[in-house]
Amino acid sequence: MVGVIIKVTGSWHEVRLDDGTIISCRITGKLRLEDIKTTNPVGVGDHVTIEYEGDDQSRGIISEVLPRRNYIVRQSPRRKHDLHLLAANVDQAILVTTLIQPMLKMGFIDRFLLMTEPHNIPVVIILNKCDLFTDEEWEIFGGLKIMYEEIGYSVISCSSVSGKGLEELKSILKDKTSMVAGQSGVGKSTLINTLQPGIGLKTDEISDYSGKGQHTTTFAEMFPLDIGGFIIDTPGIKMLSYNNLEPLDVAHNFREFFELSSSCRFPNCLHLEEPGCAVKKAVEEGTASPLRYEHYLQIMSEVQDQNYWERHKGL
Ligand SMILES: Nc1nc2c(ncn2[C@@H]2O[C@H](COP(=O)(O)OP(=O)(O)OP(=O)(O)O)[C@@H](O)[C@H]2O)c(=O)[nH]1
Ligand SMILES: [Mg+2]
Ligand SMILES: [Zn+2]
Secondary structure, eight states, X not given: OEEEEEEEETTEEEEEETTSOEEEEEEOSOOOOOSOOOSSSSOTTOEEEEEEETTEEEEEEEEEEOOOSOEEEEEOSSOTTOEEEEEESOSEEEEEEOSTTTTOOXXXXXXXXXXXXXXXXXXXXXXXXXXXXXXXXXXXXXXXXXXXXXXXOEEEEOOTTTOTTHHHHHHHHTTEEEEEEOSTTSSHHHHHHHHSTTOOOOOOOSOOOSSOXXXXXXXXXXXXXXXXXXXXXXXXXXOOOOTTSOHHHHHHTSHHHHHHGGGSSSTTOOSSSOTTOHHHHHHHHTSSOHHHHHHHHHHHHHHHHHHHHHHHTTO
């Protein structure tokens, strides 16, 4: 039988079959995985082959993971060679952000896009809790919308309190498998509860934005939507580090810079100090975003520092 993993808690994997039946499955023995090594060998969204465990039709064993169409991994903040599988086989990622409560971390959106870009996973950026926006926040929203839509990401404003943007969001989610992600406290679970009443996801009742970072959602879980499609709620992301990457990985996954790079003088231009760099020229002329470039430089310097220390280790 073939099913899809909808939730993983410890060594139990909930697998949904085509007819909607949910079976708790374990992994015994070794699974053959073609893709990458991750701390969790399978994750939500993985298609798996299962067998019943004896006569008990509510328990199963995962015998095979089917090839993935795509996947989203993040680097462990503590151990740079540990990759954690966030979700597999998604049609799109919904990045939920807010401008206040909690404040949007500088560069967070661009760091997130570096996770989805290697597989060209479409991203919709939500600026949530827009019921709290004053003129100032609406102005920032307008700026971000222009900036990201220019490079092909949709940007919408939403609020579970006022209902704004929810119809548009529904039309985006309809008939697709979407991973919802973002910082803790931005309202991901509340949004899903509002879109699909009755789901009853735990949300943070006491608003606490002190930055202590308690996470209300602690594991990823996939739910069917009445409008068609599936939605994956995920735990809040505290920070995204990328020092496991090589400089060219970063250069290739800022999509508009990659596009410009064919006009750079040097084929492997990292858009730093190289002469004849088309990216730097575009930033200076205002046709590429200086903010994106600033975040690019930040990530690039983290990656290069890391490579420097690796080379000089043991000297
Ligand atoms: N003003 C306002 N508050 C909201 C909105 N949506 C959610 N909240 C509040 O924001 C807080 C956090 O909501 P959650 O849905 O738990 O946030 P989350 O993103 O799922 O957080 P984690 O599970 O920790 O990642 C709660 O106190 C919600 O009531 C909104 O649209 N407007
Ligand atoms: Mg949550
Ligand atoms: Zn260049």
